[in-house]
Amino acid sequence: MAMLEFDEAAARNIQRLYSTPDIVRQRAEVLGLLAPQPGEHVLDVGSGPGFLVMSLADAVGSSGAVHGLDSSASMNAVARELTSSRPWVSIDEGDATALPYPDAAFDAAVSTQVYEYVADIPGALADLRRVLRTGGRVVILDTNWDSVVWHAADRERHLRIMTAWEEHLVHPRLPCTLAGHLRRAGFRVTGRSVIPLFNAAYDVDTYSAQSMTVIGRFVTGRQGITAADVDAWMADLRERGAEDDYLFSVNRYCFVAVAQ
Ligand SMILES: C[S@@+](CC[C@H](N)C(=O)[O-])C[C@H]1O[C@@H](n2cnc3c(N)ncnc32)[C@H](O)[C@@H]1O
Known part of the structure; x- marks a missing residue:
């Protein structure tokens, strides 16, 4: 069965999910690791709703250029609307494995929560290396889905749901192998770090509460999981919240590298 589709409904969900303070904080950390400078040309691979593109645009200023690249027309529509006031931004439709840019076009590139959906990692990273100038920087962030801690009273049902959720992407454990992939694609890995998303209470404006709906919708009808x-499962998690024994965390792994 198909992976998660980045259609219009998903674009709206992701816009909401990625506006939560958890993800706002994550973006600030990623931006700090990339350290975009005024006048630089920067690429965001899989730019989605365009929030990071906006921050990059403000960092490089009008003497620079930012390209957001995404394969989803719905995501790109959202990102174009958000970034329309920054004419030095371009939102381009294309695939991470066939970047529509000349060689050495960028000083820096970033990609958050994207390569885990891309089947051909060696091909995608080789093309990323191609479009970066030698010495260009890259920051890649992906989730390792083994890192989820989520307190559910019915653990057996919870594990069935989380197992079915792994069908939403190609590489649920990409961070385990990303450093090696980067090295083989012609990068020197200069930094590895973890960004935990941690929700100690149930609150609708958190990553976990927002994800619950996305996960629930995706897993229904898969691996024998019913709407009931x-x-x-959702009632159980909300009850954990009401009883003050809610706990959620997941780790995002960041790789900083330089094109050699
Ligand atoms: C989970 S979203 C992350 C969006 C954005 N990077 C962020 O962190 O806000 C994943 C994005 O990757 C895009 N995507 C998935 N596979 C892709 C591919 N092969 N090429 C380009 N974009 C892709 C999707 O359309 C979607 O917008």
């Missing part, structure tokens, strides 16, 4: 299972 999903309703009960």
Whole structure:
């Protein structure tokens, strides 16, 4: 069955999910690691709703250029609307494995939560290396889905749901192998770090509460999971919140590298 589709409904969900303070904080950390400078040309691979593109645009200023590249027309529509006031931004439709740019076009590139959806990692990283100048910097962030801690009273049902959720992407554990992939693609890895998303209480404006809906919708009908299972799973998690024994965390792994 198909992976998560980045259609119009998903674009709206992701816009909401990525506006939560958890992800705002993550973006600030990623931006700090990339350290974009005024006048630089920067690429965001899989730019989605365009929030990071906006921050990059403000960092490089009008003497620089920012390209957001995404394969989803719906995502690009959202990103174009957001960035329309920054004419030095371009939102381009294309695939991470066939970047529509000349060789050495960029000083820096970033990609958050994208390569885990891309089947051909060696091909995608080789093309990323091609479009960066030698010495260009890259920051890649992906989730390792083994890192999820989520307190559910019915653990067996919870694990069935999280197992079905792994169908939403190609590489649920990409961070385990990303450093090697980067090295083989012609990068020197200069930094590895972890950004935990941690929700100690149930609150609608958090990553976990927003994800619950996305996960529930995706897993319904997969691996024998019914709508009733999903309703009960969500009720269980909300009850953890009401009883003050809610706990969620997941790790995002950041790789900083330089094109050699
Ligand atoms: C989870 S979203 C992350 C969006 C954005 N990077 C962020 O962190 O806000 C994943 C994005 O990757 C895009 N994507 C997935 N596979 C892609 C591919 N092969 N080429 C380009 N974009 C892709 C999707 O359309 C979607 O916008």
